[in-house]
Amino acid sequence: xxxxxxxxxxxxxxxxxxxxxxxxxxxxxxxxxxxxxxKEEKLxxxxxxxRDCVVADMDRVxxxxxxxxxxxxxxxxxxxxxxxxxxxxxxxRTRPDVLRERLQKxxxxxxxxxxxxxxxxxxxxxxESAEWCDNVFxxxxxxxxxxxxLSDILNILDGLALGREKELADRYRPGSVxxxxxxFS
Numbered sequence: 737x738x739x740x741x742x743x744x745x746x747x748x749x750x751x752x753x754x755x756x757x758x759x760x761x762x763x764x765x766x767x768x769x770x771x772x773x774x775k776e777e778k779l780x781x782x783x784x785x786x787r788d789c790v791v792a793d794m795d796r797v798x799x800x801x802x803x804x805x806x807x808x809x810x811x812x813x814x815x816x817x818x819x820x821x822x823x824x825x826x827x828x829r830t831r832p833d834v835l836r837e838r839l840q841k842x843x844x845x846x847x848x849x850x851x852x853x854x855x856x857x858x859x860x861x862x863x864e865s866a867e868w869c870d871n872v873f874x875x876x877x878x879x880x881x882x883x884x885x886l887s888d889i890l891n892i893l894d895g896l897a898l899g900r901e902k903e904l905a906d907r908y909r910p911g912s913v914x915x916x917x918x919x920f921s
Contacts, residue, residue, distance in 0.1 A: 743818025746828035756814035770815030873908035
């Protein structure tokens, strides 16, 4: 069996880490938290002080993730970067006004908040995912609980295990969420 990598991706603040931590605690799925891995193992090429982040060396990250995966299981990747590595991704989406509140609670700088709001409104991660990944699913997390998001993710994972990608694509169709008019009007 080929290694199956399923990324839980999306703009920062959409609920990736919250839902993957719940996934870990309630199931036998193993989750690789890529952002933690990058920092712990120094898998970055530089520190961008102006944007308050590190610049990941994605070749090194990809190699390290593949070393850590189970070839006989579905491997879950948590990160806004997971779509750079995964075959299949679940893109979490959140309406920009709600996302703003979440990012401000994290004490993101005004510039970093604005950058992430624009990325969400312009579907940046969704577009990259559609270009680079075999299967892309989308979940609007704006007004649903972490438990409901987990239920959707488990539905997708079960469907993947059963080869029901077509049915999933209808229910979790990428491009079904659009914040651009709200954000840019």
